[in-house]
Amino acid sequence: MVSSRISFILEMTRRDFVERFAGSILGSLWAFIFPLVNLLVYLIVFGKIIGARLPGTSDMYAYGIYIAVGIIPWGSFSNTVTRSTNIFSDKKNIITKLNTPLPSLFVHVSLSEALTFIISITLMFIILALKGASFHCGYFLLPFVFYLQQILAIGIGLLTASLSVFITDIRQLVSVVMQLWFWFTPIIYVVDILPDFAQKLMVLNPMFYIVDGYHNIFVYGAYPVFKPLIILTVISHLLLAFSYMTFRYLEKDIRDFL
């Protein structure tokens, strides 16, 4: 039972990855080309062409790295939430024809996004190594920060997916909220430039602590701030438990509606 679920999740993830580049000559190689081009754009455009500098650092590429290490995890988070929200309508054919374990679909989305994240972060490591950056123990925490971020994403996605079957507006609402959330998270700007009231509001943004964790590890050579991450871990798991409870309550109706 468990092994069949695992093979179902792995097969869905493999298909997702292969289908994304199906028919193209370079195939899966595009999965490396896209993030590589993005990373080089951030580093070259912001570092060399625009000449933007990160406050407190003299490194020419620091701002590019700052943006890249914020956007990569944000992309995974945002895609997981958005794709999870639409998962029941996107996989309607599979759900109605096969006896699909619905929670497995969320694991497959998260796994698929994790794969993209791993590729991008690996390329980032290669660029940092070529730049001569030194590696420290904070890097060991990267998988855990990402893991926490994905738990939060699945928690939100599972809830919105369950509700979006009955209220379709939720799909559009999630896209809008994610857009606003992106700009409310210090990914392309530094939190210090915000006015006082916005900095105080930032305490309520869970993605701030996660993105800040990545920034601390990659840009400042420091460790993430642990206390907010512990609180966020508990909140994310409570949210996921609540979402799962809601999903279990609605599961029969979801299948009937589809």
Add this chain to the structure above:
Amino acid sequence: MIELFFITGWTVIVVLAGNFLRKRFLGAKRIYMLLALNCLYLVGIFGCYPLVLQISGKL
């Protein structure tokens, strides 16, 4: 190196505990138990890592 030992050791303990819970509980109860264990795992990592860093003199 001590950091890596801590992460590996804690992961092994949690995986073994997860395996035990998986066999002992069924249905939704199993999911909630595993979720609680997962939460404990991450809290353990983020909570104890600073202590490990202090022991190794890196913090």
